[in-house]
């Protein structure tokens with residue numbers, strides 16, 4: 485049988501062992517390229533791509549806002565960008581709402597505050613469509629200690645901030661409040677790390693536990709973990725915050741004394757009871773002093789809880805709509821979902837009417853502390 489020159493060379497190529505290997509490698513490379521191509525096509529159908537397109541615009545628009553003096557009060561505007569110090573590669577995100585360790589291994593995580601948060605998270609879970617990409621990427625990355633923590637303040641709007649931030653593809657957050665630096669510290673850093681979602685190179689790990697801000701030991705403990713940790717504080721008018729705090733307790737224990745009677749040590753003399761936590765948490769200047777013993781001011785970021793409601797665009801401008809029924813801004817698309825999402829019914833409660841005289845007395849009480857706080861942070865939050 486005669487072979488054509490072409491057949492001959494093909495035969496020669498097949499018959500040489502080195503070339504055989506080269507051919508095999510080429511085939512494997514082609515298969516790998518094909519798989520990668522299929523995956524990219526698949527990813528493009530995921531809702532999270534919306535976030536991808538936000539990313540480009542966000543860096544432009546948020547950058548501008550930070551420059552134009554968003555400063556402390558508008559800190560949220562550049563928040564995601566500020567947390568992300570270098571350009572990040574696009575990676576898909578997986579849902580944070582499957583965290584059996586957090587939900588079952590710690591009794592503390594079932595306290596009233598977190599139960600509230602889990603109400604919200606249940607809502608988020610329900611809103612989230614099971615994304616096949618989530619399971620595809622669930623094994624990717626590794627768990628890291630948080631580089632940024634929302635440390636307070638209770639009832640400041642911390643849940644809203646975290647849920648808004650985590651829409652960003654490069655921010656991954658644990659859903660529940662770990663309470664590591666106040667109640668679970670003895671469990672050790674590995675326990676804490678285990679609670680975190682997996683992150684890929686360049687993504688930021690976050691958590692929020694509002695009680696850290698008023699926990700004496702928290703600054704030293706966080707500094708011991710990493711002095712570079714970014715600390716975010718959502719602050720709200722301390723009087724409204726106290727009423728919000730009281731409203732939360734009242735919703736669980738309807739028999740507690742009135743706000744008015746709890747406010748005073750002695751109503752006749754008008755002496756405020758500063759040992760009542762609802763009052764004490766709002767003395768922001770005092771708590772901040774404690775943090776400044778361990779962290780420089782540049783490490784702390786203050787977000788106005790009021791602006792978070794009136795102008796959530798300080799986070800990003802295209803992800804919100806104002807829900808008239810809820811009376812609050814809500815996300816057009818929750819993380820990992822294509823459906824709109826508002827925070828749960830435990831966020832945005834109707835406050836009871838408080839005697840205006842008591843409110844005024846509290847305003848007078850907080851004024852000097854607020855002024856000190858404005859001086860310390862270099863920002864007037866406008867509560868007085």
Ligand SMILES: Nc1ncnc2c1ncn2[C@@H]1O[C@H](COP(=O)(O)OS(=O)(=O)O)[C@@H](OP(=O)(O)O)[C@H]1O
Pocket residue numbers: 597600601637638639640641642643644694727728729731789792793812813814826827830831832833
């Ligand atoms: N978008 C949006 N939706 C709903 N609620 C919002 C939102 N933004 C800020 N807030 C305000 O957040 C307040 C609750 O604050 P926290 O999440 O920090 O509370 S907690 O400490 O975690 O319990 C909550 O306080 P109350 O209004 O007193 O319930 C809200 O006013």
